[in-house]
Amino acid sequence: MNPVTMKRALRLLCIAATLAACSSAPVSERPFTSASELLEVQAVLKRDFHARGSAGLSRLEPDAVQQACNLNGNVPPEFLVKALEAQQMAAIKFPQGSLVGDWKRGQRIAQSGRGLQWNDGPKDVAGGSCYNCHQLSPQESSHGTLGPSLRGFGKLRGNTPEIQKYTYGRIYNAKAYNLCSQMPRLGHSGTLSESQIKDLVAYLVNPESPVNK
């Protein structure tokens, strides 16, 4: 987040704050009513956290997406959602050539919950934690339900270039498609590499993958 976009995002935020005050989400869902309250919590975080392993204090720096979602109980005003989603979409780096890797490697990435934790060493290979929240292959019954079931993902949508691009982008940065989604920005945050995301795309769209059986 370079300072320019940060300043512009904060200006957008101040406008949003005034408009947000009148949106009707339940109070318990919106403990923050002003940007200054956000600053109060950010100060507490800086005071009461310390760096450990790869998890440095820079991780506490909020970006415009977090500010918008925190301040508006995950339901920011429409114009702010549009602006920030476009900004996030523009930042997605799509690889040259094929967007589809190897579904067998993709399965291992989907099963692994490692990555970006303070106890993940430099040698540990990050995973996508996909099964924590999604159903994918019908054989795996230990799956989460925080995210929608992705069973039959490729079978239902087809294995077309458009779907491959949509899938790659959604894994890289889910917030470019749904600003306050709970899905982590796996590419944007540097958790997964380009080839790992391509392998996950394969796991989702390749007809041979158990997801589509």
Added chain:
Amino acid sequence: MAAMKPIRRLALKGAGVLTAALLAPLLLPIRALAAGWNKDAFGSKTAADALKILGAAGSTESKDVVIDAPQIAENGAVVPIEITSNVPNTRSIAVVIEKNPFPLAARFDFGDGAVPYVKVNVKMGESSFVRVVAEAGGRYYAASKEVKVTIGGCGG
């Protein structure tokens, strides 16, 4: 297990609930009912081999052998199994977990007065059938129950 040390001091104090660990003279010979730890049976890689070594190869299914175990275990590290044999004068019970690397998990021998009942926590490497074989009058009676082991937690 150094940290468990305080418990021994507490024990030596003879706190009512926790009793003293007595000294050598009382260490009577342990074996009376069975021949002792059956190395071959516990070393068997398949349920069939283990049961054959115990002489329990030919067992008949019986409703009198009752297994109370969870259908789903959130974690394979502790799976409570409660076993009752209602077969008259049951002398021993063997607990076999078919998909474990060494399927024979435990065997209990009951002397006069001991009810053929036991509750024990076992480890299961993956979802598997738990098979219990009771011995009475030289014949063997068995029952099985499936336990599904799931990966709980955030897998992080």
Added chain:
Amino acid sequence: MAEPMKIRAVLKGDVAEVRVLMVHPMETGQRKDANGSILPMHFIQEVTVRVNGRVMLEGQISQAVSRNPVFSFRLKGVKSGDKLEIAWLDNRGERSQSVTAIA
């Protein structure tokens, strides 16, 4: 190194409900410690339950029994005040033993 146990033995009618908690790692020989070396097998093999010196129940157990084992047994024809003694022997020859009175 012997670790004591926590025994609870309560008479209900003519059956004593016995519950015993043991302190033991019950290592399977397949686990690694913090710096990656295999923890060797270390588990209780034999458990003996005596009342007034007479062996009433014997268990042969393996590394498939959970860490810090917990057993429940039922003993008939015993009365409160009887001396209940439980002993274990593990694969390293270590022993532990505890005595309590049946309540």
Added chain:
Amino acid sequence: MQLPVIFLLLFSLGAPGAFAQDSKKEIEKYQQMIADSSPVELFELQGEALWRKRQGPKNASLEQCDLGLGAGALRGAYAQLPRYFKDADRVMDLETRLLHCMGALQGRSREEASKRVFGNENQPSEMELLSAYVAGESRGAPMAPGTAHPKEIAAYELGRKLFFYRAGPWDFSCTSCHGEEGKRIRMQDLPVLSTPAAARPVVATWPAYRVSNSQFKTMQWRINDCYRQMRMPEPNYASDLTIAIATYLTVTGKGEPYRGPGTKR
């Protein structure tokens, strides 16, 4: 979309629903069974031995530690935490208060006393053993954390804001997982901790013995390990931030009779 595909979709949506319902019941049976045959009592006994053990430069035990009901009063003390303590002018949870007593009574430095607060299956930490014992002394007492003192109210409010605040490289807040009814990670049900109905059974069974790793875990560890999985930096042990979250959870779940220390997955 061909007919079979629609059928597949509907079938897939239907089946897990039915499966999920009995699996919830079966998992509750499993939880009951491990609670019945749990070695957690061994940790309470060791905690009692530590409570009485003379330690530190003053060679004193913790038997005179005031947990809020007077020096050395244990019965029901845990159920009234976190609360405001005048002598420290601060809201404290159990572990923070124990740390305070280790300094005040035993003369131990905060640095030494909090050197190893999270143990392992071979070597539980002092805090874990003491927490097991002290918590066990509140069995049956309804959870009644402090809610009247201005600093208690401030701790609750800060805890509530922290609960909803999204941060870190994965943009998570506590509500990312504990925010929606009937959701789970893998097979792990996720209580909506901002609601009394879900918070009550949780605050009534922490701290707890975890069968998956044979370790006894405290609330400070629980908050610490959640932040680890949220990909955040590490919270300071017994900091106002962690106490505020514990206060928010306990106040949300207040009234429930304490039935711990618990036994969990």
